Amino acid sequence: QCFLVKLDKNKNYLWHKTISIGLNSEASIFSIAIDKSENVIIAGTALGNNINLNPGTATPVLYNTDNNLQNAIFVNKYSKDGDFIYGNFYKGGMGIPKVTVDKNSDVFLVGQYHNYFAGYNTDFDLSGQDFYLNGAHGSAFILKNDGNGNIINAKFLQGGRIEAIQFDNDNNLVIFGNAGQINYNNEASFTNETNGTGGGDFILKTNAAMAPIWFQPIGGQDIYSFLYDSKPFDIDSDNSIVVSTTRPAKPITFQNQTVNINEPLTRAVLFKVDQDGKYLWHSTVQQADRS
Numbered sequence: 001q002c003f004l005v006k007l008d009k010n011k012n013y014l015w016h017k018t019i020s021i022g023l024n025s026e027a028s029i030f031s032i033a034i035d036k037s038e039n040v041i042i043a044g045t046a047l048g049n050n051i052n053l054n055p056g057t058a059t060p061v062l063y064n065t066d067n068n069l070q071n072a073i074f075v076n077k078y079s080k081d082g083d084f085i086y087g088n089f090y091k092g093g094m095g096i097p098k099v100t101v102d103k104n105s106d107v108f109l110v111g112q113y114h115n116y117f118a119g120y121n122t123d124f125d126l127s128g129q130d131f132y133l134n135g136a137h138g139s140a141f142i143l144k145n146d147g148n149g150n151i152i153n154a155k156f157l158q159g160g161r162i163e164a165i166q167f168d169n170d171n172n173l174v175i176f177g178n179a180g181q182i183n184y185n186n187e188a189s190f191t192n193e194t195n196g197t198g199g200g201d202f203i204l205k206t207n208a209a210m211a212p213i214w215f216q217p218i219g220g221q222d223i224y225s226f227l228y229d230s231k232p233f234d235i236d237s238d239n240s241i242v243v244s245t246t247r248p249a250k251p252i253t254f255q256n257q258t259v260n261i262n263e264p265l266t267r268a269v270l271f272k273v274d275q276d277g278k279y280l281w282h283s284t285v286q287q288a289d290r291s
Helices: none
Strands: 002-007 013-019 026-034 040-047 071-078 084-091 094-101 107-112 140-145 151-167 173-184 188-191 200-206 212-219 233-235 241-245 266-273 279-286
Touching (some): 002 040, 040 094, 040 107, 071 094, 094 151, 140 173, 173 212, 173 233, 188 212, 200 241, 212 241
Parallel strands (some): 026 094
Antiparallel strands (some): 026 040, 040 071, 071 084, 094 107, 107 140, 151 173, 173 188, 173 200, 233 241, 241 266, 266 279
């Protein structure tokens, strides 16, 4: 089993929830978010059979697959008192999912999805209608659901992965990831070569409807890419964004200037950009010179 525990501010136990797992199966929780009503939303992955998001009740939410190699991504929502609200499985979902909520308590989920052959592709509409994305197999997705788990929209990002998402104070979505040639849902395309090998970290800002506002290459390989619930950036009260990365191999062209960090001992860089993606400042972390 995997489980979720809630404690009060004094670390006293309040409640816990479990996800039951069948024989030779597995499930993991990777991300947690809390909406304005203090409901708890979790996201994770499942592989195998008899995986139950609501065990010990008369209304189980089960995942069974006829392909032992096919993953699913799941989302569970609980009230602040631990009551089960809903659970959704997205067959073929891959990668490490991240979940967040906007000011309207709509739920945003990111991960990767299956788009290889019919019958196994990821359907993002669980109401009985079909909602498939057109990006290449293994592309990243962004799914927007309402507070009851019903789909509002879904879009793909082909050419890379999404590492973290967060909303600014105007309810715009900020996406951090790593990619080279990027196709965002056939609405916009971007090139990112700041890592020097046809890829690098980036920030993509969209509105709440997930329409792109601006894109900014930001650096090398993100230093948090192997953490399950990493937070490589944050947003201040002015909607400026502070983001961490490794040293870029090439100069970074911002909207207002180009920054070249040509310092061989630099291992990490902290950038700050304003709400429009314009460069404000950067700071570096360097290793000791042992020569």
